[in-house]
Amino acid sequence: MSDPTIRTRGLTKRYGELRAVDAVDLEVGEGSVYGFLGANGSGKTTTVRMLLGLVLPTEGYAEVLGQPMPSARTSVLPQVGALVEGPGAYDHLSGRLNLALLDAAGPDPLPRSRRRARVGEVLEQVGLDPADRRPVRAYSLGMRQRLGLAAALVRRPRLLVLDEPTNGLDPQGISEIRALLLALNAEGTTIFLSSHLLAEIEQMCTDVGVLDRGRLVLQERLETLLRPTGLVEVHSPDAATAARLLGDAVVDVTCARLLVRAEDAASLNHHLVTSGVGVERLGPYERDLEQVVLEASSAPPAPAELPRAEVLSA
Structure with missing residues (x-):
């Protein structure tokens, strides 16, 4: 790993x-796309809050x-773009004005002329019309999600931390956001994202936790997890x-299914047929990401994550 x-x-x-997060050792390599998976209440959001310095x-x-x-x-944080637990915005303002205010209130705001150009650029990147003057209250859930992603991109971050970035999007929107994130990663942005859409993680990520x-x-490289099992x-x-x-060659028996160590399936x-x-x-036995996650997760989900205690002031 880099x-x-x-x-x-x-x-x-x-x-x-209650241990909401219990002795976690993460390693997210520079330039990777890291998929952070787990059931509701497993501690993902609490972990992200600690990474961003929001919770001690x-x-x-x-x-x-x-x-x-x-x-x-x-x-x-000026080098990190984050979308966690849904986008926040001033509902009475347009998407453009929301992004302009976000930049102006930051620690190193862009000059006004550059800010206007950058805001238009990121709105187009996420599939929103820079000329749309409607207030955010008129946005659909998918549009709000796109605006939240645009807010995370304004500063051209080195690291993107995203919680369910395709929430509320239709299949075409999911495909567009996936293509955008992969393009950003190809340009060098490291992406850390949590999602319950395992198919999306499987198409995008280089590493999984x-x-x-x-x-x-x-915690492993995705290609390692999905390589042929030899069974x-x-x-x-x-x-x-x-x-x-078959004796010791049998690895597992579940109802009418057996997993067997064998070099030659034919x-x-x-051997089985001639033995009656x-x-x-x-x-060949091949696992998809859903099977990997289910095998790794040995118990039902924990209770929902506890309230946002110990939030630090900026």
């Missing part, structure tokens, strides 16, 4: 007896762009007989 853009060690957040950890530490958070947040009840139970999947009405016949099929075992289907 030099980390995000690194945590033992990052923990407790609310009383109980234990452990976090580094973002090579600097400790939250102590370095005044120098780090999975939280389960506050613990990081999986053969056998579906047979005589699964118990097949398992006895030879395995011939019925075979309905047989072939």
Whole structure:
């Protein structure tokens, strides 16, 4: 992995007896697209808040762009674009005015002429009309999501931290935002995103981390997780007989399905059939991301994340 853009060690957040985040060690390489996965209440949003310096950890530490958070947040956050828990905006103002105010209120605002050009540029990037003067209250959920992404892009960030960036978008909108994020990544932007759309993560991400009840139970390159397993999947009405016949080569038996270590699927099929075992289907066993996440997550989701305590002032 390249030099980390995000690194945590033992990052923990407790609310009383509950560990919302439990000793998490993240490694997000520079230039990667990191998919952060987990059920509702697993601790994803609390982790993101700590990365952005919005919530203090109980234990452990976090580094973002090579600097400790939250102590370095005044120098780090101008280089980070974030969309967390939905976009915020002044509903009575247009999208353009919202973005202009956001930049003007920042620590290093653009000159007015450059600000106007940059605001128009990012609105076009996310699929919004720069000439649209409607107030944000008239926006659909998908349009608000696009505006939130535009706000995250105004400063040309080195790092994008996105929570459900395609929420509320139709399939075409999802495809457009995916293409935009991949183009930004190709230009060097590191992207850290959480999403429940596993198909989107599978199409976009280079790396994946999975939280389960506050613990990081999986962190790996996506290509490693989805590489061939070397196992053969056998579906047979005589699964118990097949398992006895194959002995230690059987890795798992679930109802009528067996997973078997075998170098040659055709030879395995011939062995079973000539031994009188019925075979309905047989072939290489391949996992998709959903199966990987389900196997890594060993328990039902934890209760919903607790209130936003200990929020730091800017």
